[in-house]
Amino acid sequence: MHRFANPARFLRLSAALLPWCAGATVILMILGLWLSLFGSPPDYQQGETVRIMYIHVPAAWMSLFVYTNMAVAAAVGLVWKHPLADLFAKAAAPIGAGFTFVCLVTGSLWGAPMWGTWWVWDARLTSVLILFFLYLGYMALVNAFDDPQRGMKAGNVLLLVGIVNVPIIKFSVDWWNTLHQPASVMRMGGPSIDPSMLAPLLAMAGAFTAYFLSVVFLRLRTEINQRKIQTLRLSAAADGTRG
Amino acid sequence: MSEFFHMGGYAAYVWPAYGIAAIVLLGLLAATWKGLRDAEATLKALESAHPGRRRARAAGQRPSDKSAGTPAEASE
Numbered sequence: 001m002h003r004f005a006n007p008a009r010f011l012r013l014s015a016a017l018l019p020w021c022a023g024a025t026v027i028l029m030i031l032g033l034w035l036s037l038f039g040s041p042p043d044y045q046q047g048e049t050v051r052i053m054y055i056h057v058p059a060a061w062m063s064l065f066v067y068t069n070m071a072v073a074a075a076v077g078l079v080w081k082h083p084l085a086d087l088f089a090k091a092a093a094p095i096g097a098g099f100t101f102v103c104l105v106t107g108s109l110w111g112a113p114m115w116g117t118w119w120v121w122d123a124r125l126t127s128v129l130i131l132f133f134l135y136l137g138y139m140a141l142v143n144a145f146d147d148p149q150r151g152m153k154a155g156n157v158l159l160l161v162g163i164v165n166v167p168i169i170k171f172s173v174d175w176w177n178t179l180h181q182p183a184s185v186m187r188m189g190g191p192s193i194d195p196s197m198l199a200p201l202l203a204m205a206g207a208f209t210a211y212f213l214s215v216v217f218l219r220l221r222t223e224i225n226q227r228k229i230q231t232l233r234l235s236a237a238a239d240g241t242r243g
Numbered sequence: 244m245s246e247f248f249h250m251g252g253y254a255a256y257v258w259p260a261y262g263i264a265a266i267v268l269l270g271l272l273a274a275t276w277k278g279l280r281d282a283e284a285t286l287k288a289l290e291s292a293h294p295g296r297r298r299a300r301a302a303g304q305r306p307s308d309k310s311a312g313t314p315a316e317a318s319e
Contacts, residue, residue: 037247042251047251047252047253048250048251048252048253048257049250049253049256049257051250051257051260052256052257052260055260055261055264056260059264094271094274095271098267098268098271099267101267102263102264102267102268105260105263106260106263106264109256109257109259109260109263110256110260112256113253113256211268211272215271215272215275218275218276218279219275219278219279221279222275222278222279222282225279225282225283225285225286226282228286229282229285229286229289232286232289232290232293233289235293236289236292236293
């Protein structure tokens with residue numbers, strides 16, 4: 001019983017927070033879309049393609065944010081054996097992979113008209129592609145073992161090893177000469193981007209974060225249920241062989 | 244309005260970007276929702292089949308799913 005004490009408290013907390021996160025997702029998404037498509041000017045060099053940025057950049061932020069959270073959860077899961085930490089990483093992985101996919105595809109759609117190419121093997125693009133494969137590798141690994149505990153452990157180790165890729169992605173545009181432009185929002189000395197373009201970026205980033213929280217709460221609830229199902233089946237099977 | 248959809252000649256790049264993001268986010272939400280519903284239904288069925296939750300002590304009460312043989316097999 002006490003094994004589920006913590007998840008039970010989490011389920012109550014997440015049930016209370018979920019409506020707020022879902023509401024924030026809808027409101028920020030409407031605001032973000034309005035600012036992105038109507039409330040911001042076309043770029044003086046890139047024209048209307050700059051509107052791709054309001055999807056591309058927040059998705060890229062989320063891909064790093066979600067991975068970092070998963071790696072922290074992996075460390076907590078490995079060190080303190082906290083059952084929720086393992087489940088959080090598992091629940092968050094498909095969302096992080098989704099954001100990374102969106103980042104890669106929108107980047108291609110932006111690169112084609114502006115750079116004249118869908119893809120280049122430069123440091124930023126390659127390291128983000130590796131991040132995408134880290135997500136996929138983690139998802140394959142946690143499900144590859146008969147014993148879920150062993151899968152979780154292997155996945156957590158992969159997440160911790162892969163965290164080295166996060167600073168590489170962040171600083172790739174400074175360390176190497178890349179086709180990708182350097183940071184214009186999260187940089188030393190404050191954002192260099194115009195406020196009229198910063199507002200939709202931040203609104204979309206807020207919307208994506210609220211979306212992530214809402215979906216990860218739902219997925220965690222699913223994972224906790226799966227864990228309960230497994231326990232029930234095991235005890236039923238044990239009774240079956242004993243009786 | 245058609246000027247808006249035209250996106251300064253870049254409609255073929257701007258709209259797919261928004262479309263892909265919408266498909267991925269909504270698809271993930273739908274898959275998550277379905278997964279939760281399925282898990283809750285399975286859990287409910289199991290719990291009603293085994294009212295004692297963990298150990299059904301009553302001698303007459305046998306687990307309903309006979310497919311689960313040994314614990315190792317049942318762990319999927």
